[in-house]
Amino acid sequence: MHQIFYTLQDFMLYTKGWAYILMGTSLVVFVAYWKFLFGRDKD
Amino acid sequence: MTTEAISKKSLFTPFNVIAGLILALGAVLTVWRFTQGLGAVTNLDNNNPWGIWIGFDLLCGVALAAGGYVTSSAVYLFGMKKHHAAVRPAILTAFLGYLFVVVALNYDLGRPLRLPYPFVVQSGTTSMLFEVGLCVALYLTVLFLEFSPAALEWLGYKRLRNTIHKCTIALTIFGVVLSTLHQSSLGALYLIAPSKLHPLWYSTYLPTFFFVSSAAAGMSMVMLEGWLSHKPFHNVMSDEYLGQHDDLYYGFAKGASWVLLGYVFIKVIGVAVDNEWSMLASGWGQWFLFELLGFALLPSLLYAIGARERNLKLIRWTALLTVVGIVLNRLNVSLIAFNYHLPSEMRYFPSWQEVGVTLFVCTMLVVTFKFIVTRMPIFYDHPEYKDEH
Amino acid sequence: MKRRNFLGLMGAAGISATLATEAQAGGNIHxxxxxxxxxxxxxxxxxxxxxxxxxxxxxxxxxxxxxxxxxxxxxxxxxxxxxxxxxxxxxxxxxxxxxxxxxxxxxxxxxxxxxxxxxxxxxxxxxxxxxxxxxxxxxxxxxxxxxxxxxxxxxxxxxxxxxxxxxxxxxxxxxxxxxxxxxxxxxxxxxxxxxxxxxxxxxxxxxxxxxxxxxxxxxxxxxxxxxxxxxxxxxxxxxxxxxxxxxxxxxxxSGPELTSGALSVVAMVPALWPLLLAGVYGMTKRTDKINKKEKADAVAEAIATTQDKAKADLKTAMERAQADKEATVKREVAKALEEAAKAAEEGEKEEEGA
Known part of the structure; x- marks a missing residue:
């Protein structure tokens, strides 16, 4: 995925877009992984 | 006394009359605003694009609604379980706070119907406002879910209520994440305008200032609300709520005192790293010191004294002082120290219509709060779910 | 104790946020x-x-x-x-x-x-x-x-x-x-x-x-x-x-540079806050569990101690009762013997007198 950016603004618009997608992903993954991590614990 | 007489009496209380008048005025202003445009009702101009609808309704509204994340995280995450009775009132206030922030925002936006555009049409991911908008939208949803068990208990939807109740911890953590982000991002909005905001208030630490002070604002607001709701809603408060109440005050007073002390230090560090000591002697400097010493350091000390001496009255008044201080800080950043370089005749002052709409929005909030707490299990546990905590 | 935990963590969060603001997005790219x-x-x-x-x-x-x-x-x-x-x-x-x-x-x-x-x-x-x-x-x-x-x-x-x-x-x-x-x-x-x-x-x-x-x-x-x-x-x-x-x-x-620091912190918050907060929650829950277990153990122990003491008391009481009983028997026997001896003595006297 090679892309030429001429301005910092365009670069940030692109990279921050990915950052936001990853932020959302991390939150979903955290919940699922927590359930996996503690799945066998007895209360 | 006949039934009719009772209903007549309860309808024309001073509260209802004043609230009714403000709501009627608000309805007129609403029509005016949306048929004649922003120019007809506001004092906004090309040099002052943001007025009190942003400076007060948005910035102060969000800061003062921080009680939701502070209380829920203290109780559910940090183990202050015995204060769980304080969570629902705090969540409800936060939910209504954010809800009416969004309502107020629709008055300020030029094209309010396009409010979802950043998320559905084109995203400006480089904008701090995109971050604020995204987090406020998500957090409003989280708060709605956190509040919904109360409404569902009232309505009797047991299964849905229990499903949502199971997500409490995840929702609480999500709420803290979103609050951290948008509370700080509201400060970060001004990072892009170093040439317009007075250097004493402008700092690369602005996001941190906003976040830390929001925690103090949240705790103070919970105490202030508790104080204000005590008399009118005493009859719907459970013994448990009332019993823990004083103890909660001492806990939150200590918490707020501690946070405010840290806040004072980071503000001073802000002055130090930008080497603005000499500015403190100017008029702006004295105004800055007035805000910092009178509305951050002083309440920190007063809270500490109140907590040590078990002085509820002092703690309550200090809560009010802190809330006023947070409002002053947000207004300084957004309006008073913003555009400080402009000659006085070009500075902004709100029109009476702007003040009227702000009052209208605040009144709607209070009326909705009153409607909900007198009907739903907010200050007390629903009998069917009493032993769940 | 728990409140102190809470405030300490709030402070820690503030400090890390402050440090992170210095980071610049875009790295060394020009x-x-x-x-x-x-x-x-x-x-x-x-x-x-x-x-x-x-x-x-x-x-x-x-x-x-x-x-x-x-x-x-x-x-x-x-x-x-x-x-x-x-x-x-x-x-x-x-x-x-x-x-x-x-x-x-x-x-x-x-x-x-x-x-x-x-x-x-x-x-x-x-x-x-x-x-x-x-x-x-x-x-x-x-x-x-x-x-x-x-x-x-x-x-x-x-x-x-x-x-x-x-x-x-x-x-x-x-x-x-x-x-x-x-x-x-x-x-x-x-x-x-x-x-x-x-x-x-x-x-x-x-x-x-x-x-x-x-x-x-x-x-x-x-x-x-x-x-x-x-x-x-x-x-x-x-x-x-x-x-x-x-x-x-x-x-x-430039404008993008002025906001890049704060924007780079934004991405760290949803990644790191849940780690810290869920961790704190886990610790609080664990502490609660341990406290609960300790409490239960203490109660069980207290009950056990009480029972032992009661048993011991009972035993002592039984023993004492036994001892009492034996003493009584002894005393009664002694008394009977004494009385018998006395009666025999009196009988002899009567015989002597008649």
Missing amino acids: FEGYPGSKGVLFDATRCIGCRKCEVGCNEVNNLPKPAKPFDDLTVLDTERRTQNEAYTVVNKYVQEDGTTVFRKIQCMHCLEPSCASACFVSAFAKQPSGAVTYDESVCVGCRYCMVACPFEIPTYTYNDPITPKVVKCDLCDANIKAGRIAVPGCVSKCPKEALIFGERDELLKIARNRIEAAPDKYLDHIYGEREMGGTSWLYLSGVPFKQIGMREDLGVQ
């Missing part, structure tokens, strides 16, 4: 802007304040005619700013020695526009041509661009209730792209060549040459070369720029 992008050089020593540029702008953009005609130069007596009906205006600045210097203002067309950085629907864009354009069709009307613009250029149609919009110069980008004109309207009307339209790199060379050729006439500074990260409009002047109403305290950091 951006030079679009190659060959166009700009305009304004030379304040050549401007005569004729307002012809305002006429050109007005005509090309089909703007309404102003109340006072363009050839009425008394308009210059008051300082003006851009308006919805005027994308560019010329102002007159009387210097201390009585001479007058004129300066034209319009959108500076920043290389890294603050308005574009601020816009949450990305309505502004730096075009390869050099123009910073605005897309009305997505604008929500938040006016953050106006807050962000360091040159106070964008205006807003506040009196339009239904479809208000931001208004600013677009360097005639749409008209030039459509082939209607070759150079911006303002430049084409300038009678004194105070405005030159061309590639920004070329304009910088021209500006440097002019300064070099007449160092007494010009200030050794090209305004816009570095201000706010550089602008496509460049200014030359014979008097300090502050004296022709231009701010000299804007700095050289």
